[in-house]
Amino acid sequence: MSATYAMLGLLEGQPSYGYELKKAYDHLLAMGKPLAFGQVYATLARLRRDGLVSEVPDTDSSGGPERTKYAITAAGTATLHEWLAQAEPSAPHLQATMYLKVVLALHGQGEPNRYLDAQRRAHLARMRELTHQRIGASIDQVLILDHAIFHLEADLRWIELTSSRLTQLKGELHR
Amino acid sequence: MNAIIECHDLHKAYGTTPALAGVSLSIDTGEVLAIMGPSGSGKSTLLHCLAGIITPDSGQVIYDGQRIDCLGDDKRSVLRRTAFGFVFQFGQLVPELTALDNVALPLLLGGVKRREGYDRATQWLMRVGLDNDHHHQLPGHLSGGQAQRVTIARAMAVEPAVLFADEPTGALDSLASQQIMELLVGVAQQAQTSIVMVTHEPSIAAYADREVVVRDGRLAGQEVRA
Numbered sequence: 001m002s003a004t005y006a007m008l009g010l011l012e013g014q015p016s017y018g019y020e021l022k023k024a025y026d027h028l029l030a031m032g033k034p035l036a037f038g039q040v041y042a043t044l045a046r047l048r049r050d051g052l053v054s055e056v057p058d059t060d061s062s063g064g065p066e067r068t069k070y071a072i073t074a075a076g077t078a079t080l081h082e083w084l085a086q087a088e089p090s091a092p093h094l095q096a097t098m099y100l101k102v103v104l105a106l107h108g109q110g111e112p113n114r115y116l117d118a119q120r121r122a123h124l125a126r127m128r129e130l131t132h133q134r135i136g137a138s139i140d141q142v143l144i145l146d147h148a149i150f151h152l153e154a155d156l157r158w159i160e161l162t163s164s165r166l167t168q169l170k171g172e173l174h175r
Numbered sequence: 176m177n178a179i180i181e182c183h184d185l186h187k188a189y190g191t192t193p194a195l196a197g198v199s200l201s202i203d204t205g206e207v208l209a210i211m212g213p214s215g216s217g218k219s220t221l222l223h224c225l226a227g228i229i230t231p232d233s234g235q236v237i238y239d240g241q242r243i244d245c246l247g248d249d250k251r252s253v254l255r256r257t258a259f260g261f262v263f264q265f266g267q268l269v270p271e272l273t274a275l276d277n278v279a280l281p282l283l284l285g286g287v288k289r290r291e292g293y294d295r296a297t298q299w300l301m302r303v304g305l306d307n308d309h310h311h312q313l314p315g316h317l318s319g320g321q322a323q324r325v326t327i328a329r330a331m332a333v334e335p336a337v338l339f340a341d342e343p344t345g346a347l348d349s350l351a352s353q354q355i356m357e358l359l360v361g362v363a364q365q366a367q368t369s370i371v372m373v374t375h376e377p378s379i380a381a382y383a384d385r386e387v388v389v390r391d392g393r394l395a396g397q398e399v400r401a
Binding site for chain 2: 127150
């Protein structure tokens with residue numbers, strides 16, 4: 001699932017070859033888990049089948065072997081933006097997806113603040129539920145709820161800090 | 176639900192620095208609203224405009240159906256004393272007065288007779304969990320949590336329609352913060368008092384019914400997109 005949106009997000013910046021997409025993914029998004037070439041091309045084939053990317057004429061005249069270049073389609077852009085704007089259900093260990101959405105939104109034409117605002121609302125709504133449950137709960141329940149609330153709080157602090165750093169992050173990504 | 180306080184297209188600048196750039200907001204009777212946002216975003220300025228502490232450069236603030244942004248200092252001062260309560264982070268209690276005197280003071284200033292004022296102050300101190308031993312102590316001899324309980328008693332004793340809180344637990348540890356928030360929201364709900372609360376703490380905002388985020392002087396979602 002993540003590889004699918006990652007390919008769409010990376011292609012939103014500009015049309016690319018498969019190996020360029022792998023290189024960009026490994027540099028920006030892999031977090032220590034590089035993508036296999038096989039997965040890159042399998043993902044691109046699936047996206048092409050679904051009409052989310054298309055093959056574009058290769059204008060590279062270096063004389064090397066013929067290669068396939070991919071571009072995101074209008075349907076692909078719509079799918080990507082819909083996903084970027086959508087808050088993830090509040091759950092522990094969301095870091096990877098939250099990071100992915102912010103970087104891809106910064107990389108392309110998406111609006112990271114729109115996603116961050118939606119995610120903040122979703123997290124706070126969950127935190128509100130847990131906070132209400134904690135009032136009057138037994139001590140063992142209070143301890144469990146405290147733990148869940150502090151994890152959500154860590155995500156929310158990351159959201160605030162990232163929101164404050166968007167200008168700097170955008171500048172660095174487009175350097 | 177009816178709006179108890181609302182604002183329309185508020186603008187406020189300090190010199191050439193804009194603090195509010197077109198904020199519109201409505202708070203219902205009994206609602207708890209959290210105003211969030213990074214430092215310098217304008218969230219405290221928004222709270223101060225709503226509370227009549229400062230006046231906006233343009234736009235309207237309406238309390239209970241009446242504009243208050245164009246009232247003079249004297250009338251706004253009376254409104255703040257009679258209709259609004261305040262719980263801020265630091266320095267609201269008069270250090271030379273006991274906890275009981277601090278709570279009774281705004282009642283006496285509002286014209287309540289001395290005996291009744293002290294009776295109500297005593298009841299409120301008991302209600303916020305401070306027993307007789309604490310009533311005659313100076314604020315400097317109380318813990319941070321106890322002092323904030325006195326502040327809540329003082330704010331609620333005047334039976335305000337709206338309670339304004341700015342980082343109400345900013346100086347407290349996690350446990351004391353939870354206790355203070357449960358107390359604050361609990362007593363306000365019983366009295367149908369609305370709360371408008373500025374906080375940068377998500378765990379504090381989670382006590383609110385709703386949150387808004389101020390960013391560069393606008394509410395997130397009300398920004399003018401480029």
